[in-house]
Amino acid sequence: xxxxxxxxxxxxxxxxxxxxxxxxxxxxxxxxxxxxxxxxxxxxxxxxxxxxxxxxxxxxxxxxxxxxxxxxxxxxxxxxxxxxxxxxxxxxxxxxxxxxxxxxxxxxxxxxxxxxxxxxxxxxxxxxxxxxxxxxxxxxxxxxxxxxxxxxxxxxxxxxxxxxxxxxxxxxxxxxxxxxxxxxxxxxxxxxxxxxxxxxxxxxxxxxxxxxxxxxxxxxxxxxxxxxxxxxxxxxxxxxxxxxxxxxxxxxxxx
Amino acid sequence: xxxxxxxxxxxxxxxxxxxxxxxxxxxxxxxxxxxxxxxxxxxxxxxxxxxxxxxxxxxxxxxxxxxxxxxxxxxxxxxxxxxxxxxxxxxxxxxxxxxxxxxxxxxxxxxxxxxxxxxxxxxxxxxxxxxxxxxxxxxxxxxxxxxxxxxxxxxxxxxxxxxxxxxxxxxxxxxxxxxxxxxxxxxxxxxxxxxxxxxxxxxxxxxxxxxxxxxxxxxxxxxxxxxxxxxxxxxxxxxxxxxxxxxxxxxxxxxxxx
Numbered sequence: 256x257x258x259x260x261x262x263x264x265x266x267x268x269x270x271x272x273x274x275x276x277x278x279x280x281x282x283x284x285x286x287x288x289x290x291x292x293x294x295x296x297x298x299x300x301x302x303x304x305x306x307x308x309x310x311x312x313x314x315x316x317x318x319x320x321x322x323x324x325x326x327x328x329x330x331x332x333x334x335x336x337x338x339x340x341x342x343x344x345x346x347x348x349x350x351x352x353x354x355x356x357x358x359x360x361x362x363x364x365x366x367x368x369x370x371x372x373x374x375x376x377x378x379x380x381x382x383x384x385x386x387x388x389x390x391x392x393x394x395x396x397x398x399x400x401x402x403x404x405x406x407x408x409x410x411x412x413x414x415x416x417x418x419x420x421x422x423x424x425x426x427x428x429x430x431x432x433x434x435x436x437x438x439x440x441x442x443x444x445x446x447x448x449x450x451x452x453x454x455x456x457x458x459x460x461x462x463x464x465x466x467x468x469x470x471x472x473x474x475x476x477x478x479x480x481x482x483x484x485x486x487x488x489x490x491x492x493x494x495x496x497x498x499x500x501x502x503x504x505x506x507x508x509x510x
Numbered sequence: 511x512x513x514x515x516x517x518x519x520x521x522x523x524x525x526x527x528x529x530x531x532x533x534x535x536x537x538x539x540x541x542x543x544x545x546x547x548x549x550x551x552x553x554x555x556x557x558x559x560x561x562x563x564x565x566x567x568x569x570x571x572x573x574x575x576x577x578x579x580x581x582x583x584x585x586x587x588x589x590x591x592x593x594x595x596x597x598x599x600x601x602x603x604x605x606x607x608x609x610x611x612x613x614x615x616x617x618x619x620x621x622x623x624x625x626x627x628x629x630x631x632x633x634x635x636x637x638x639x640x641x642x643x644x645x646x647x648x649x650x651x652x653x654x655x656x657x658x659x660x661x662x663x664x665x666x667x668x669x670x671x672x673x674x675x676x677x678x679x680x681x682x683x684x685x686x687x688x689x690x691x692x693x694x695x696x697x698x699x700x701x702x703x704x705x706x707x708x709x710x711x712x713x714x715x716x717x718x719x720x721x722x723x724x725x726x727x728x729x730x731x732x733x734x735x736x737x738x739x740x741x742x743x744x745x746x747x748x749x750x751x752x753x754x755x756x757x758x759x760x761x762x763x764x765x766x767x768x
Binding site: 257258259260261262263329332333335336337338339340341342343344345346347348349350353354356446449450452453454455456457458459460463 | 729
């Protein structure tokens with residue numbers, strides 16, 4: 256693949272991942288509403304028709320793999336093109352974020368792996384699999400209650416408690432890692448969101464300023480939106496904190 | 511104008527041949543006029559070296575008025591030294607402090623091997639031009655220039671791209687030794703104009719492939735090249751190249767070619 260071919264792969268896979276991350280952040284903010292919201296939302300995502308959940312997962316996995324493999328190829332080629340640097344090296348106008356994409360990316364990969372083991376497969380806390388709570392019928396946009404109540408299956412996985420416990424003060428280091436990782440996501444995207452337009456040739460000096468600013472706004476919003484949840488969990492100040500299941504005891508050691 | 515002369519410590523890269531290892535050697539140079547250019551300062555250094563029987567420092571230079579693109583040098587980590595939109599020959603010693611240590615290195619990039627001291631071989635840039643940085647034109651009497659209308663905006667943009675003097679500062683400034691600013695400018699100056707249209711997409715593919723084949727790195731859109739460019743070539747031309755190449759590949763795919 257040519258140099259530009261690789262840049263297109265980085266841009267398109269990056270776009271897919273940014274799209275996902277924005278949707279994920281908005282979905283997560285339901286942690287600040289009644290537990291029915293996020294629990295019904297999670298139930299609906301887990302039970303999407305036609306195996307759509309796995310379609311989405313496969314697309315995201317393909318995007319992540321493409322993004323990483325291409326990045327590794329680019330870094331190898333770039334090192335080969337510049338085997339010897341300068342004894343005095345002074346950046347003129349490039350941003351810190353733009354020069355550290357490979358490092359923020361590697362740490363984000365470690366975060367993604369941990370995050371999946373934490374809340375998706377729940378290998379970090381296998382007890383999370385036993386957390387269930389009946390939907391109470393609080394009005395949400397998901398309309399899951401009426402359907403499930405009728406079939407008597409409204410005792411759903413308690414994602415609300417899982418997240419609140421996962422971020423609680425006893426696991427302060429987990430919350431801290433999440434916040435740091437979201438700081439790196441901010442760095443990565445403050446360059447990436449504008450850079451992808453340059454890579455596919457949809458940017459000029461006028462749009463460069465606009466896209467740079469838009470990238471900054473989106474990355475800050477993503478940081479605040481994502482980081483607010485581990486911070487609220489750590490401080491125990493979620494609006495429905497008293498509804499977090501208290502009987503949870505961590506018995507399994509971390510694998 | 512300051513009358514006070516400068517006493518400098520020059521940390522210069524010395525390398526006898528392309529294969530020799532090379533090292534930094536520090537020279538003291540006194541009584542440098544702040545009004546002299548950086549190249550004139552190096553001339554003074556060489557006179558001093560010749561007087562003491564040492565080998566003078568080899569460096570590239572030609573027009574000394576900022577239009578030929580021959581002078582190079584990375585000075586204190588910046589190609590052509592500090593100051594926007596200047597070549598090394600336009601860099602004046604008044605920008606340096608008395609007693610300052612100035613580090614002078616050759617442009618660093620795998621496709622630009624050091625030939626001697628501060629001289630690098632920038633021939634790979636010519637190879638990229640040979641791959642498509644030209645138009646094919648029937649010889650004979652030229653048609654009247656005004657029969658081919660070109661809007662002012664397009665003409666201005668093409669002229670901005672054509673300002674590239676091919677010095678290689680973009681490659682030298684890029685941590686990946688990418689030549690995309692050079693290639694983007696040399697491609698866009700033709701692709702923007704009617705005269706460049708017949709070979710537009712062939713040019714895009716051939717120049718990008720030549721750029722890769724010559725061992726230049728990949729663009730990470732950080733913008734160091736634009737900041738180092740003595741002619742202020744904009745990243746816009748890299749975006750234009752990216753777009754033309756993408757369109758070229760799509761056209762080629764649907765034309766049934768490989």
